[in-house]
Amino acid sequence: MRSNEDNAGLPPVARLLLAIGMVAIGLVLAWALWSHSETSSSLAAAVMTELPRSGVSNPVTAVLLNFRAFDTMLELAVLLLVAVTVGGLRDPREVSAFAQVKQAASVSPLLQSLARDLVPIMMLTSGYLLWIGAKAPGGAFQAGAVLAAAAVLAHLSGRPWLSNPGDWRIRALLVLGTGAFLVSALALLLVTGTYFRYPPALAGAWILIIETAATLSIAAMLYVTFCAVVPMMPSRR
């Protein structure tokens, strides 16, 4: 049984050797980078050339939702995986943890008024980030994160948006993001004959629909994950 003393840490000599080894690897990598004499290029030029055909004018969104939409679909599947693992499908015993927040709600009037003022603004901000993603930095991930933060704030101030993590509506929201990508990809396969090829005229609208679904889904996944990990916190005192 090798390492039952994991917590005790390594002896100093081993740490020193490890540090020397790491520095050596770092130096070798630096040398490899430095010795690469050719002028490095990137795909930025190719992205800019095809940008007019992508349906959006923000190159990052074009890459995420059009050129490499397949990657983004799998990334949303990663989030879904986390939400399923930590929360979404667990037993009702976790529901009691949700209920606990309610009774601890009388903690602070300050928190309540903060939540009352901030949550609507955060929801608006989220909508703005989603909309602006087509032309400037923003998009589903940022919008979803802000929306999830609003949900967390509401949760902490005693007004949880969700009372039962096994609710079918929550599960529908969890699959909505990946589902929007997958259903779009398959629908586009029928319409244009190619997986994930948007008809150029409709690309912008189609991407906005997928992003809206993804925003809601990302917010739900982050919130479910939060609920599964943190619900005990307010009532700990």
Next chain:
Amino acid sequence: MSELPGNPQLLVWLISLPLLGALMSVACRKAGRWTAMTAMIGNLVLACLLLAATQDGTLRYALGGWEAPLGIALYADTFSAMMIAITALVGAVISGYSLSYFATGSATERSFWPLWCLLLTALNTLFLSGDVFNLYVGLEVLSLSAVALVTLAPGLAATRAALRYLLASLMGSLCYLLGVALLYYAHATLDLALLADLTGDGPLERAALALMIVGLLLKTALFPLHFWLPPAHAGAPAPVSALLSALVLKGTFYLILRLWFDTLEEAANQLGTLLLGVLGCAAILWGSVQAIRATRLKQLVAYSTVAQIGYLFALFPLLGHATARVTAFDSMIYFIMAHACAKGAMFLAAGNILTVAGHDRIAELRAANLPSAITLFALAIAGISLIGLPPTGGFIAKWLMLQSAFHAGSWWLVVVVLLGGLLAAAYVFRVVAICFDRSEVSAPTDTAPRVATINPGREWSALVLALAALALGLLAAPALALFDATALMG
């Protein structure tokens, strides 16, 4: 849909169908098992179609209609089709086993089906994707779903094993990602086929290859990076152990092979090939010895996986040899297939024994508290394939490997392979001997001998996989005819 066979559209369906199964099984929680099973069976059909389609040539599909440097391409040749097919076959049988393994409607069961569907999505993505960054995303889905599946086992030990697996796996992913970043910096493309044309043997390519391979070795658990494997594979629920040992390790191994012998071939040097071969030999010996010393059945089977992974890497020096490589490639694909079937059968059988006897301490197992002969027969056949005795798939794999080693004049490999076979016989017969042990348990254990009954479906699934390992031995010529080793050698 009518033009589906032979069509590159197969590639996108092979990834979409399991993903659809995962989404459906999350959405309709009660019917999750049936949507997932439908996806598994559909996947098996698609895999057969792909195997047939790749016989006429490779398939390539540009997703979104965006060609390579900008978009992502999917790619399949006979090698990827074989991997997809064996994954689909073994996966479908393990799914059948899982139907009666998990209690219907339990939280564990509800989580199992979506996670397994996502795992299959990730495996199919790894086998089909032609883009190094997309492969990274696939690796993440693969590792996270594998870790999540390990946590389905109750108890702190399984959680601890899962956490260690998670950390090792994340470390591996980050190494791989750093390698991808270096490649993109140097060549401004992520496409495997384009990279194969562009890359040379400069220091940057070497560094990138080393990082990616080390990251993947950590995930493939090659000795001495196998430290996370025995607790994770032994601690997981039986069908999950079978999935992890039979399929998940092969996914990352496939990627190592692609990078080393195809995409970054020029950067891979003789010394590295030899080093991997030596580590493989060390894994064979170390894993087998640990399996002989194991006190629990599932631990024994898990250490046997460490040894069997060793054979795959011990083949590397032969795969790099100018004339011996075709036989070596045949041997490698046979090791992968035979091990997937035999190890799957062995873990499923071990799961049956664990359920019936209530524990898997080898010293206290007796014929009286074992399941019926079906399970034991499966265990014995799978063991024979792992030892490499005829007429099983394991025998063909070892035979081809020895042939290739003779051809290349690598006598040391011959010695290691024969020694590995002897050691495997030692640990397999340790288990098989139990079945004939009619004596009473001497020390009274914590509980009275508890003999539970199990669903016959579980016994038959184990036997089906074992018989598949047997069939691989009997049908070696047609199976090898499906695989074109020269395609891999660019």
